[in-house]
Amino acid sequence: MQTTHAIVGMTIAAPIAALSPELAGIVLLAGLVGGAIPDLDLYKGHRRTLHFPVGYPVAAGIMAVTAVVAPTPASIALTVFLAAAAAHCLMDVFGGGLELRPWEGRSDRAVYDHVRNRWIAPRRWIRYDGSPEDLGIATAATLPVLFVADGQIATIAATLLGISAVYVVVRRRLPDLAAMIAARVPPAARKWVPERYFE
Incomplete structure (x- = not known):
């Protein structure tokens, strides 16, 4: 789930937030955004355009060295951002394939x-996005965030978990609804709708 990616990104930032409370806000938000950003390609080239399973980890490693040598709020936040984006890509590999169902x-x-100019096959350790085990990961990942966050950031984390729970309830019904809506898209506009919606 997109919400799980965002929460896990925040969890990556949680140890830094615990050790340096003055950085909590910026690193938790960097983790949230980094965990969510790859899915901005959802409707165009999903899991290809903004997903870099090799690039993000390499960039995160380089940035981590930079943050150790020259620790600033910006360098630390950028490290968290890139690590969260890398975790997003890895989680997608552990989950289901790129299909409507x-x-x-x-x-x-x-x-x-x-x-390598090729697709990585899904491992399916998490059966699909929005599965009960996906919600389990989101729940477990939210706990350390709530431990180190307060105010609005804690509210954001709790809200994301609530959205996750609702999504799990409706997830298996969504493909039929999406296909029904896609069938009504005018032919001229179909190029803007992902092919999987016409399966």
Whole structure:
């Protein structure tokens, strides 16, 4: 789930927030945004355009060295951002494939590897986004965030978890609704709708 990615990104920042409370706000938000940003390609080239399963980890490693050598709020936040984006891509590999109904297990595409110019196959350790085990990860990841966050950031984390729970309830009904809406899209506008919605 997009919400799980965002929460896990915040969890990556939690140890820094605990050790340096003055950085809590910026690193928790950097984790949230970094965890969410790859899915901005959802409707165009999903899991390929903004997903870099090799690039993000390498960039995060380089930035981590920079943050150790020259620790500033910006360098630390950028490290968290990149680490969260890297975790997002890894989580997508561990989950289901790139298909409207990932529980059917028909897709061999999880995330595109730009270095090797090929798709990485899904492992399906988490059956699909919005599965009960996905909610379990989101719940477990929220706890350390709530421990180190307060105010608005704690509210954001709790809200994301609430959205996750609702999504899990409706997840398996959404493909039929999406396909029904896609069927009504005028032919001229179909190029803007992902192919999987017409399966």
